[in-house]
Amino acid sequence: MHLLPRRRGLVATTVASALVAGAAFAAGTAHAAGTAEPHDRDPGGQAAACLWSGPAGVVSDPSQNYAFPDSGARYWSAQLTLPAGSSLTFDGEYAHARYQSLNSYNLATHAPVDALNDAATRPDPGSADPYLPGARRAGNSHRSYRLTLRPTPPPTDPAQRAVNTLYAGVPGQQGIALIYRVYVPDRGRDATGGVGLPRPTLHLADGATVSGPAVCTAVHAATGQLPLTALPSATYNALRDQPGRPTGFPADPQPAWHAYYNPAFSLACVYQGACGGTPARTGGQYSNIDNQYVSAYVSRAFGNVLVLRGKLPTTPATYDRAPRMQAGTDMRYWSLCSNESYATTRAVACVDDEQVVTDRDGRYTIVLSLPQDRPANATAANGVTWLSLSPNGDGAGHPDDTMLILRNMLPSPGFDHAVQDTRIPDDERTVMGAFLPSGTYTTTAGFEALGNHPARP
Template identity: 50%
Template sequence: MIRSIAAAILAGRRFELKQSRLGLAMVLGGLAAANFTPSAMAASHSQRGQDASACFWFGPYVKDNPGFNVGFPDTGAAYWSANIAMPAGSKIVLRGQYAHARYQSVSAYEANGAALDSLTDYQIAPDRGSRNPFLPGERRTGEKNRSFTVEIRNEAVPASDRASNTLYAKASAGDRQILFFRLYVPDKNRDLTGGVGLPTPELVLADGRRMTGKAACAALNVAAEIVPIPIPTKAQYAALRDRPGAPDGFPAQNPPVFHAFYNPKFRTACLYSLNPGVDCRPATAPARAGGLYPNIDNNYIAAYLSRRYGKVLVFRGKLPTVPTTYNRTPRSSEGQLRYWSICQTESIATTRTTSCLYDEQVPIDSDRNYVIVSSLDSDRPKNATAKCGVGFLSWSAVGDGAGHLDDAYIYVRNLLPSSGFSHANQNTKLPGDEAAVLGDYLPRAEYMSIEEFEKMGCPASRDER
């Protein structure tokens, strides 16, 4: 039963999510997303409302944008989508500026969320006279000479000799294409776009005609709507969550167990299993396949949580090194990862994010060890503060968003590990090897009472190695 439900969810047979018709300019006005100031957002609104990309890109998908907190958005990032149907033989010339940010990419998907192709910042060569600030050692804070051009072709990814600065977006016959533009950690006092606006599209038809602005959007049949996120129906979710014979706290375990992500079907079958020793430990590795419009540069570990085991959940682990960019570091550098974050969310019933901490927001000691507490805001221990060296994640007051107030879902994101870092999520090969592969970088978690954690003092510490 659980596998058939998982397959139905993966196939997206029904969608609970309503599609919003808000335009980009309307959405950006007055929005103050996490880590960004209202003044920066106002500047972004003014810029976006006038340029040729306003009818093309839709979003941003961020936690604090009403209606767009879907697909488990990371609060250290912003995403924009374009839902289009490229005419036969056409191409899109996308012109933009490298953002003042940690990371950016543009990706193409089929309408069902399957990845077609992707280009990450370091893979995009600059225009003549410009430079790519994402390359190690490059100056990243200059205002000029940051331009690039990407060509989006209505063609399949070639087996070899792919063209430079080219995104291949050939969808199945009769299907639409979904594009995503992603940006992580804009520099301090920059807007969501990293201070440069969104890339501007020009449509080139098979006969050579060129179109921009509203004409291009019309020819591309742009759908001004949120991308369809397949989530289970109420009945499907109830069949997963409210299983006869399930132990108290199900689907969480005590202590929490993180599982590497392989594909949506395996994730659902494992996390909602009454026999995780079997369903989460197959003899052969499940296929690696993206979830919902996946960023191929990311990989995840995730666990379900329950307040029935304790009001306070404490995570300890070691933070990989990353290039610290938020405070406008002048030169690009490398780390063990490009980006790390831990996000508390509701569940697959809503795919809504509650709170996240990304790498530069996490208090660490001299050995890069961290302590992070998760609880309801009303249960937050007095010493769960940055001043005491403790990060804090808010637990959703509505639990899983489907009537189970004690539930939560948490995941850890690893973005672009360096070739020399062997402890990234990406290096897991078989379900069950997470502890062996990640080592000290795997979060260890335990439930406590408020009083137990407060007795640990400030700074809070407990050596569990």
């Protein structure tokens, strides 16, 4: 996997975010934390190593590129079963990164059950949470926390939640599925944000504790990726190759964005035009509770170059080790990604908020094409961000197809133009306004004819 330098205007040549996912996996190398241990932890990290699988999702490796991963993120999964009456604690340090969270999942539906993110995690005594607005991010070596995992459903009354507790109970389900996420590790940090993975300790019903590698045996930890529900090729082909559909199907001559509610609604909306009603926003395929998505299908049948214009929400710039977490931004993270399709769930390329060129008003021009069709003036110097369309089309024999996914994470209470603010199908443009990209097709020569600084009005 190759990542270009992370600054506004440069494009990461990896991975995209998740429509049916958010639980996808990306590249990186994990290691155990080497900082002082305020709790009695496994200093070698063996318990963490045997519990957590990942990170995976390397775009250059087809066996790892699945479930629409985002290039800005790193993911680790765990599958386990707790003995009756027991609980599991995780000791860790806040990552040097933009965001981190731990989600639990329903193994039958792959929908999220509960989540604890960085800002909702209370630090240990003497430590500080570097993710709070205005908090010190750099130079703070006291950044530890402890979480408790309980195999019970989340309380219906939020006031009844226990502090730093992740609930993972699903009626009738024995096993527990977890995903630990780290977004945009600081420059020079490893995939874990320089702190290793959360380390587990098992607390048995009789008061005894189990630590180290014995934890993994006691909780029957499973290795490998979480089970995914793949769309059978025959089903995909029947949806994609319907007779009588117009040129470019399922894309429209002007890209149409649809908010993600659940996998069944997304497929029915895109391939059968059933985009109405009041679908449940349950997520699926291990999506992240803190994210919401809109997607659009695009096709080179309308032109070999697609130009997207829109306004970028403000987000905290963290990659270059900002000393403090910026306050007053619109949301925590934003990305736009290109992918193949539900046939493969492979990602192609992605740009996140720190890689997008904007003008003084926060507006951007993103040009999408195949690498060989990239206009010569589609450069950062000309105020343009370039993103690759899928060289393999949908991965199922349709070379013109690409699936775009736009992600919004943790919008601020005062910002009401996020995907999270959409409520019913087809209200995306009304709610998001300029923060939802508008697209037009052209050709390589047509965009080059705009000359230098084609992003300027």
